Structure formats: C-alpha cells, structure tokens
Amino acid sequence: MSANKDSDGGWKSFVWNSEKREILGRTGISWLKIFLFYVIFYGCLAGIFIGTIEALLLTLSSYTPTYQDRVAPPGLSHTPRSEKSEIAYKLSDADSYKKYTDAMTDFLKKYDVAEQAGGMFENCGDIPKNYIDRGSVDTLLEKRSACRFERSLLGSCSGLTDTHYGFKDGKPCLIVKLNRIVNFKPRAPTDNESLPEALQGKLQPNLIPIYCKNKREETEGKIEGIKYYGIGEGFPLHYYPYYGKLLHENYLQPLVAIHFTNLTLNQEVRIECRVYGANIDYSEKDRYQGRFDVKFVISS
Structure with a gap:
C-alpha cells in the first residue's frame, strides 16, 4: 500500500x-x-x-496575366463536349442525346437577345471588320463594352427553330469557339497557300475561317454536306481583343455552328476541324490547339 x-x-x-x-x-x-x-x-x-x-x-496585375506563354494560343473547343471526344447516341432513343441538346441550350442562353440589352453591349454589325481598339489594359481600367452576338446568326443550329439541334434527325450540330486569351489578336490568313483546297478562293479579310473534314481516309465521302453558320462562317476580328473578366465582363465570344447534314449512320465517323490564321499553329501534343477532332457514332 x-x-x-x-x-x-x-x-x-x-x-x-x-x-x-x-x-x-x-x-x-x-x-x-x-x-x-x-x-x-x-x-x-x-x-x-x-x-x-x-x-x-x-509583380502581378489583376487585369492581365504576367505570363501567357505556358500554353500556345489559341485553343479551339466545341459544345457539346463528351468523354474521349465521342458523341454517340441512338435516333430511336431521345434520352441518349438529351444530354447533348441540354448542354447546347445551356451554353446558348447567354446569347439570347434579352441577355444582351443595356449600354455595355454594342451592335458591331454582321460583316467581318478589323479589331476594335477599346484602349490599353494597363492604363485604362474602366469596363469595356462588348459586341453583340445573337444566336439567330447560327441558323438552323441556333435552337430557335429546332430545339433538338439536328440530333433527332441524325444531322447534329456543333457550336465552336476560340478560347478567350487576354489581349490576343488572331490574324487572318494572308494567302490561299495556307488554306485547304475547299477554302481557296473564299478568303475574306478580317476573318478566321474554319474547315472540317474526315480525320481518316477510309471515312472520306461519309461526312458530305457540312454547313457553317455565323458571321462570315468564321471568327470575325472585330470581336478581338478580349480585355479579361474584370474589364470585359459582358464579352461574348463569336461562335460558328457546324451542321453535319449527311453523316453515315451505324458507322464510326471521325472528323477534324481546324481554324486558319497567320498566327495560329498546331501541335501534336495538344489536340485542341487551333483544332479539335470528334467521333460520331449514330445508330438508327
């Protein structure tokens, strides 16, 4: 004890x-x-x-990135997007393509006419023009106005007349945009030599053209009847440059709608789309740099 x-x-x-x-x-x-x-x-x-x-x-600015050389501009993206760049569905099953049409409807909401009212939007016209200079990012820090882009410019892919965007009939649409890069000014191609044969002779000033074709030789002839909608069927320069979220909060990227009106059904069809410009390059390491490819598998 x-x-x-x-x-x-x-x-x-x-x-x-x-x-x-x-x-x-x-x-x-x-x-x-x-x-x-x-x-x-x-x-x-x-x-x-x-x-x-x-x-x-x-050393950093709230309005413009200090370094923009980590990723080569510009990226080209499309809506709807899908896993592994494959869009697959059945014509007889509306639920199989509903996620694609819903994604397009959500994306295009900000392009409604009602969303573009007010003094921060201006009517820049529907003819491609040169860059619109809205001042320097470094010295003028007031907010900038933005050009309107109404979804009606996208024709039959606008969703205004066909809420299924062609998916119901096996003629799907894609909405394509160039990714936003502060102060980037894409330059239009200067001659026909850099353009594919289908675009030669159609060169327009102040426009970045886009063109889609079969990715593989064995699918040639299975994607005929591609239509392009938008201002000049490309990306007009007067929507550039972009001044960043703080100064250009109402900015709307110009869009191009690609309508595949004659895809072969019940077969895998891979398509590549590219934009063409004097300062637009491509990389084998980045399949979205200035281009993208997508695979369609549409079952009857």
Missing part, C-alpha cells in the same frame, strides 16, 4: 510540485519564456511568408 502511495505521490508531484512551485517540471516563468519564444519564432515565420506573398503580388 505504501508503494502505491509513493507512486501516486510521484505522479502528482510531477504535475504540480508545491514545494518548488513547478507545473510539469517547469516554473511559471520558464513556461512563459517558452511560450514567448514560440510566439516570436512562428510570428517571424508568418511574417516572412506574408511578406514573400505580398512581394509576389506586387
């Missing part, structure tokens, strides 16, 4: 030693010094971290 008492007393004595006035083996002054040391130590670390971040932020 005495051994247990001694043991209990030793444990209690370590927690609070009334003779030496120590808590857990240290006096109050000792604990205060340790506390102050770690407060100062971690305070200095936090100050160094915050100072480093603040110094970095001083």
Whole structure:
C-alpha cells in the first residue's frame, strides 16, 4: 500500500510540485519564456511568408496575366463536349442525346437577345471588320463594352427553330469557339497557300475561317454536306481583343455552328476541324490547339 502511495505521490508531484512551485517540471516563468519564444519564432515565420506573398503580388496585375506563354494560343473547343471526344447516341432513343441538346441550350442562353440589352453591349454589325481598339489594359481600367452576338446568326443550329439541334434527325450540330486569351489578336490568313483546297478562293479579310473534314481516309465521302453558320462562317476580328473578366465582363465570344447534314449512320465517323490564321499553329501534343477532332457514332 505504501508503494502505491509513493507512486501516486510521484505522479502528482510531477504535475504540480508545491514545494518548488513547478507545473510539469517547469516554473511559471520558464513556461512563459517558452511560450514567448514560440510566439516570436512562428510570428517571424508568418511574417516572412506574408511578406514573400505580398512581394509576389506586387509583380502581378489583376487585369492581365504576367505570363501567357505556358500554353500556345489559341485553343479551339466545341459544345457539346463528351468523354474521349465521342458523341454517340441512338435516333430511336431521345434520352441518349438529351444530354447533348441540354448542354447546347445551356451554353446558348447567354446569347439570347434579352441577355444582351443595356449600354455595355454594342451592335458591331454582321460583316467581318478589323479589331476594335477599346484602349490599353494597363492604363485604362474602366469596363469595356462588348459586341453583340445573337444566336439567330447560327441558323438552323441556333435552337430557335429546332430545339433538338439536328440530333433527332441524325444531322447534329456543333457550336465552336476560340478560347478567350487576354489581349490576343488572331490574324487572318494572308494567302490561299495556307488554306485547304475547299477554302481557296473564299478568303475574306478580317476573318478566321474554319474547315472540317474526315480525320481518316477510309471515312472520306461519309461526312458530305457540312454547313457553317455565323458571321462570315468564321471568327470575325472585330470581336478581338478580349480585355479579361474584370474589364470585359459582358464579352461574348463569336461562335460558328457546324451542321453535319449527311453523316453515315451505324458507322464510326471521325472528323477534324481546324481554324486558319497567320498566327495560329498546331501541335501534336495538344489536340485542341487551333483544332479539335470528334467521333460520331449514330445508330438508327
């Protein structure tokens, strides 16, 4: 019994030693010094971290990216998108293509006429023109107006007359856009040599044309009857440059609708679409740089 008492007393004595006035083996002054040391130590670390971040932020602009060379411009994307760039559905099953038509409807909502009212939108016309200079991003920080782009320009792919965007009839549409890049100015092709044969002789000033064809030779002749809708059937230059979300919050990218009116059913058909411009390149490592490919599998 005495051994247990001694043991209990030793444990209690370590927690609070009334003779030496120590808590857990240290006096109050000792604990205060340790506390102050770690407060100062971690305070200095936090100050160094915050100072480093603040110094970095001083080199950055809220309106334009400091570096834009990590990804070569521009990217070309389409709606609806799907896993592994494959659009597959059955004509007899409306649910199989509903996700595609819903995606297009959601995407085009901001292109409704009602969404483009107000003084921050301007009518820039439906003829391709040169760039519209709205001032420098670095010196003029007021918000910029944006050109209207009404979805009616997309013809039969606008969803205004056909809410199924051709999917119901096996003639699907794709909505294509160039990705936004602050201050980027795509340059129109300067001669016919850089264009595919189908576009030669159709070169328009102030326009970035787009063209789609079969990706593989064995599918040639299975994608005839492609129609293009939009301003000049391409991307007009007067929608550029883009000034960023803070200064150009109402900006609408110009769109091109691609209508595949004669796809072969019950077969895999792979299509590649490219835009053509003097400063638009392509990369084998990035299949969305200036182009994209998509596979259609439409079952009857």
